[in-house]
Amino acid sequence: MLIGVIADDFTGASDIAVTLSKGLEGEGGLRTTQYLGVPSVQADASVEAGVIALKSRSLPVEEAVAQSLAACRWLQEQGCEQIIFKYCSTFDSTDEGNIGPVTDALAAHLEAQSVVMCPAFPAMGRTLYQGHLFVHDKPLNESGMQHHPLTPMTDADLRRVLARQSQNRVGHIAWQTVSAGSEAVQAALVAQAEEGRVLVIVDAISNDDLTIIGSACRGAVLVTGGSGIARALPHNFIADGRAQGQRAGVPQVSGAEAILVGSCSGATRGQIAEHEKQHPVLMIDVKEVLSGATGPQQLVDFIQAHQGQAPLVYSSGDPETVRQLQQEYGREKIAEALDTLFGQTARQLVAEGVRRLVVGGGETSGAVVSALDLDALTIGQEIDTGVPAMVSGGERPIALALKSGNFGGRDFFARALKTL
Template sequence: MLLGVIADDFTGAGDIANTLAKGLPPQGGLAVTQYLGVPTRPAAPEVEAGVISLKTRSIPAADAVAQSLAALAWLREQGCRQIVFKYCSTFDSTPEGNIGPVGEALADAFGASGVIACPAFPTVGRSVHQGHLFVHDRLLSESGMQNHPLTPMTDPDIRRWLRRQTRDAVGLVASPTVRAGAAAVRQALAACAARGETLVICDAATDADLVTLGEAAAEALLVTGGSGIAIGLPANFITRGQAKGVATAFAGVDGPEAILAGSCSGATRGQIAIHAAAHPAMALDVDAVMAGKIGVGDLAEFIAAHRGQAPLIYSSDDPAEVAALQKRYGREAVAGRLEALFADTARALIAGGVRRLVVAGGETSGAVAQALGLEALEIGPEIDPGVPILAAPDGRVALALKSGNFGAPDFFAKALAALAGK
């Protein structure tokens, strides 16, 4: 294994696995396997990049650090020459963590400083300028992320946000330096390291900027960022003759289907509205869920009754209603109950013969993936930017795990067709 990734959630893991598998034309990407949690056995010899999916974005920082270091230990045992710590392109975290604590812990393990930190993903509208994160033409704090139920992002200055989480000062490599090329970036990172800045926010507004950062990181032991930071990394190994470059392939999985949506993002709410207008859809009554009046059997019965019709079950709602529910029951209680319900339902659906499963929402996807007990997934073609097909090695089930803000308006129908190889 050449490259190892530690991802702080399951949808993000699929996102960066997709980026590494695609690579850049004409070289192609790496042979990638996504692992659901830290594996208990060595990687297959043909794996060039291993992506470990953790669920550490919203847990206590100390636990996130411990799990990330365990993932690092396994990846180093596989011979990885470079590690990427992957977090969300909207920098989802609280002032207490977890990006800063995990990033510094990984840097400490390597004795590294001047480490790139770049969440930019221009393909889906995430860019960084002078250390400020934009979502399309809006500052992060005005993009809707300020209403996130678990990690509200109220400050677009991610250098300042990250500094609230870190032990050391946080550096900045601004866009003029990035546009000056990889050598200029390496020099700037070295200067940051000399000043004692462990993590360094790097501006990027285009894929070309990310390729430059990838070239600058060719010899780096550790890189951190969103999936975009990986765009240029496969080429480093291919150019050196350490990897051959591959293209993803997927034959398709046919059979019963289901969609589970647990995200409250604007993008997912729009996708739900479009899909529900033409397909069976069940909106969860959260009060009934919290009272124990709705359970797995009810959800599984709805899916079975509408087999072949792309049925959807969702708990998404507008920010005001979400806030009211959190006030009534507690934020963690609502999130935990819904995640458990979706996870248990997914397990029941797969046991009952569902073979194509689409899940929306990072936390929901993580809960579902863990519940299914799949140790590793093969990476198939991209459905929409940042969302690949994920297939069980035995071919019995294919998944699309979508971050809340990702996907075209018709994503759900498109994903089910893609999972069938259409």
């Protein structure tokens, strides 16, 4: 294994996994496997990039750090020469963490002198300029992310955000330096290290910028960012003759289907509305879930009654509705109830024969794959930007697509099932 990734949620893990598997256009990437939690056994010798999916984004800091370090140690045991800490392209975190504390811990463990931090993902409209993160044409704190139920982002200046989280000094490499090429970025990283700035925010507004940064990270023991940061990292190993480059692909899986959605992002709400035009959709009332009136059986019954029609069940709501429910019942209580509901529903569906499963939302995806107790997933073709088809092992494989809230086109759900 050459590259190891520690991802702080399950959809983000599949996002960066497909980026590593895809590599640069015309060249191909690395043979990539996604692990659901820290494995207890050694990796297959054929794996060139291993992605460990954690559900650590919203955990208490101490737990997130401990899990991330455990993942790092396992990846090192597999021979990984470069570790990537993958977080969301909207830098989802609070003033307490977890991005800063986890990066601090990994940097100390790996003895990294300067660490690139670049959440930019231009293909999805996330760009970083003068240290400020933008979502399309809006600063992060005006993009809707300021209303996120778990990690509201109220400051677009990532230098300030990171400084509130980290025990290390925070540096910055401006786009003007990035545009000068990889050697300029390497020199700037050395200069930042000499000034004692361990964590370095690096601007990027295009895929070309990410390619330059990736080249500058050749030999770096630790790199952090969104999935875009991995765009050119396979090339470093391919150019050195350490890997051959490959095209991702997994077989399609036949069988019953289900779509489970727990994201409340604007993009996901639009996708649900589009799906509802031609397919059966069931909205979950959160109050009924909390009271026990709605449970897994009701969701399973709906999905089984509409097999062959791409049935979808969801708990999404507009930000104001979500906010009112959180004020009334508590954020943690609602999140736990919905995670339990979706996890139990997925487990029952699979037990009753469902073999194609599309999940929307990072927290929901984590709950589902944890409940299914899957060990590893092979990464296949990209369904939509940042969302691959994935297949589990065993005699009765399950095909999965795990979609982050803001990812995918309007017709994503139906198209994902067709791809699977």
